[in-house]
Amino acid sequence: MAAGTFQKNSLGWQIQQLSRRVGEWLERLLSVNQDNRSAPLAVPDGVLWTGFWLLVLALAAWAGWQLYRWLRPYWATYWRNSLWLPAAAEAVSRSTTDWLQQARRAHAQGDDQEACRALYMATLQHLSDRQLISLQASRTDGEYLTLMRTLNLPPPYQVVIQTHERLWFGQVSASPAVYERCWQAYQEIERA
Structure with a gap:
């Protein structure tokens, strides 16, 4: 350092000052006279x-x-x-035929949303059985669609996946017409 210049403030100096203040405060706190109990105690800010x-x-x-x-x-x-987390794990334990039977039962009971979901699961199981795309619980519908496009799979696969996505994550309500469109797409998948 040049003559006449010096550092006015540093971290070490601040710590030293804080330590000194705390020490003085503790000293005042502990040395209050018994006769002078009303002496105000100053607490550092x-x-x-x-x-x-x-x-x-x-x-x-x-x-x-x-x-x-x-x-x-x-x-x-x-x-x-939650339906989307265990979907792939559930699909592995069930066959395509089981999913198709569930789709028919749900449609017969008027639950077209569940029927479309069963067709979706049958489609995923069909892809897994043919060893085209392996089922993974972490995959989204968008990821399945991307994989289908890279494999150049026919449009019916995409119809089923996109319908599932709109029914479960969009604001589309299930109807017999939506189920029929999914069913027709699945029939085309089986014929291919």
Whole structure:
């Protein structure tokens, strides 16, 4: 350093000052005379500010933990009943014929959305049986469509996947006409 210039502030100096202030505060706190109990205790602003934010943080963490414990059963039920996560795992354990029978039963009971879902699962199982696309629970309809396009599969595959996507994730409601379109597409898949 040049003569006459010096550093006015540094991290080490600030730590030293903080240590000195805390030491002085503790000394005053512990050396209050028995006769002079009404002497005001000066608490450094930094200590109060830090204590306040630690208390706020502790309360927020406690509230978050309570909310988590309160909502955990609902989240567990939601994820367990979620249709898109276990779809591929469920498809592996069932045959294409099982899915087609479920589609017919659901359609006969008037549940066209479930019938279309069963046709979707039959289509995925059909692709897996032919070893064209392996089933994975993490795949989305969009990923299946991309794989189908790269394999140049005929349009009926895409019709079934896109219909499933619109029914379950869009704002399209199931109807007998939608089911018939899926059924026709699946029939074309079996003929191909």
